[in-house]
Amino acid sequence: MSQKRPSTIALKWRTHAPVFAALGDETRLALVVKLAGGRPYSISQLTQGSRLTRQAISKHLRVLETAGMVQSVRAGRENLFRFSPRPMEGVKEYLDFVSQQWDRALSRLKAFVET
Amino acid sequence: MSQKRPSTIALKWRTHAPVFAALGDETRLALVVKLAGGRPYSISQLTQGSRLTRQAISKHLRVLETAGMVQSVRAGRENLFRFSPRPMEGVKEYLDFVSQQWDRALSRLKAFVET
DNA sequence: ACATCGCGCAACCATCTAGTTGCATTTTCA
DNA sequence: TGAAAATGCAACTAGATGGTTGCGCGATGT
Numbered sequence: 001m002s003q004k005r006p007s008t009i010a011l012k013w014r015t016h017a018p019v020f021a022a023l024g025d026e027t028r029l030a031l032v033v034k035l036a037g038g039r040p041y042s043i044s045q046l047t048q049g050s051r052l053t054r055q056a057i058s059k060h061l062r063v064l065e066t067a068g069m070v071q072s073v074r075a076g077r078e079n080l081f082r083f084s085p086r087p088m089e090g091v092k093e094y095l096d097f098v099s100q101q102w103d104r105a106l107s108r109l110k111a112f113v114e115t
Numbered sequence: 116m117s118q119k120r121p122s123t124i125a126l127k128w129r130t131h132a133p134v135f136a137a138l139g140d141e142t143r144l145a146l147v148v149k150l151a152g153g154r155p156y157s158i159s160q161l162t163q164g165s166r167l168t169r170q171a172i173s174k175h176l177r178v179l180e181t182a183g184m185v186q187s188v189r190a191g192r193e194n195l196f197r198f199s200p201r202p203m204e205g206v207k208e209y210l211d212f213v214s215q216q217w218d219r220a221l222s223r224l225k226a227f228v229e230t
Numbered sequence: 231a232c233a234t235c236g237c238g239c240a241a242c243c244a245t246c247t248a249g250t251t252g253c254a255t256t257t258t259c260a
Numbered sequence: 261t262g263a264a265a266a267t268g269c270a271a272c273t274a275g276a277t278g279g280t281t282g283c284g285c286g287a288t289g290t
Contacts, residue, residue: 018139020136021140024139044237056279077288099151105154108153159265170267175248
């Protein structure tokens with residue numbers, strides 16, 4: 001948890017923003033949660049229980065795939081999608097970085113007030 | 116080991132998705148990082164150094180504000196914005212939850228393979 | 231062999247979004 | 261008092277986004 005990852009993180013919103021954007025849709029967020037359960041699902045399976053069309057789900061999966069959060073493998077006539085954790089880890093690091101920034105700012109403020 | 120707790124977290128993408136969406140834009144992500152530095156900024160100050168219009172920045176700040184990530188206070192003729200950490204904390208929790216789900220899935224898979 | 235399942239492609243549509251410009255309003259300060 | 265600064269409000273545009281429907285095609289199972 002305490003890896004010293006310096007300023008390489010700071011200016012990478014160019015790579016992180018698409019991941020956040022991919023998570024910014026309720027449908028996609030639900031898909032991510034389901035796939036993070038470990039089991040791969042086909043498009044039709046993921047469509048089951050959602051009142052959306054198969055095409056809609058398919059499009060959402062494409063978005064997640066281009067964001068790198070999901071990988072697809074063709075298995076016969078069906079296309080299996082499985083979760084891919086790396087982008088989310090990157091995004092978590094980023095949020096931790098911002099939180100740290102904020103916490104340090106508060107500490108400085110507190111130190112200043114107490115003088 | 117299956118805690119029946121997670122329903123408090125699991126089904127909250129309805130509240131988390133807007134925060135992710137707010138972070139899903141490069142401009143807004145940059146604004147968040149800047150404001151997380153601790154110091155409050157006015158709209159004009161935040162516009163400085165960005166090739167966007169003041170109105171564009173203003174709109175982005177509105178988006179961040181309705182997502183709860185930023186709070187504004189009127190100070191004379193200028194409007195000061197400061198970072199608000201709670202939504203980001205919630206989102207971090209959520210990502211941790213998904214990661215845990217994934218890690219446990221991997222553990223189960225490993226245990227299964229090793230039998 | 232053939233019906234069916236799962237999928238991709240394409241067109242189409244409505245709405246949202248990011249951005250602009252123009253103008254009005256309030257606050258500051260010389 | 262009056263100019264300039266900081267903001268708000270409104271209208272508008274181009275392009276992205278989320279969703280649908282229709283059709284065609286390769287894989288599957290009986």
